[in-house]
Amino acid sequence: MERILSLQDVRFTYTPDDPDGRHAVDGVSFDMHAGEWIAVVGHNGSGKSTLARLMIGLLFPQEGTVGLFGDTLTEDNLWEKRSQMGMVFQNPDNQFVGATVQDDVAFALENNGIPFEEMTLRVQNALKQVKMDTFLDHEPQHLSGGQKQRVAIAGALALRPRLLILDEATSMLDPQGREEVIRVILDLREKTGLSVISITHDLEEALLADRVVVMNGGRKFAEGTPQEVFLKGEALTELGLDLPFAMRLSALLGEQGIGTEPGTMTERKLVEQLWTLRSNR
């Protein structure tokens, strides 16, 4: 399968002249294949944002390499590589440039010299993919947080990226907004096979990814499927991460003598087990 991203022993420090300075990213390696959704999780200061900046070439590592779409990222190929990536950031209010939803999504296309007819089609398609195609003439400031982030995702999709990077894109949203954005990511993965990296401190969100990379103190603490990673339970709590609700609840039920299967991570599975326990009583 095609390799979209490949980090090899990446080290980066913001203070290269300080021999005692610590590395914000310290020897991190992982690969990403086309069509995967990888969630990078970690507590504040664990190195997630630095990792994101290294992936898009805002920073270059002092040691190790960042590979994108088969080549090592360099100053020379930076713009060509970046044109194949879409990014959505944390604050939904800082990402708008257009007076209406469609102007906003069209903005980058216009800058890239895409002809008008194709631009109109791409804007409509992108907004359809995030289920915002009935909001073409709405003013962005009147949308909810979740709708704003969906428009920001449409803006990225209109450029037809091979990799979408979401940097804490759900962290300022209310539960409904978060769910809307997550549903869009799931839908895109299913229908378009787009590769997605979401940087988040929300383990509920990470639960839905194909693979999870856990960062701690600049190092990769764990990597695997959500099932593999979340079985570490306590160890993740010690890193300052909140385990998914169903896992916390099943631990509390266990303390009350109501045993559920180890590693019950989703509310649906927990409900199924509790239902079976009740029926077997």
Ligand SMILES: Nc1ncnc2c1ncn2[C@@H]1O[C@H](COP(=O)(O)OP(=O)(O)OP(=O)(O)O)[C@@H](O)[C@H]1O
């Ligand atoms: N511009 C900077 N200059 C100096 N040190 C920095 C800079 N940005 C981050 N750091 C340091 O690098 C380390 C990793 O920070 P980073 O922001 O990558 O972590 P993070 O996991 O994204 O945290 P957060 O969720 O708080 O953004 C921290 O020790 C932080 O203090």
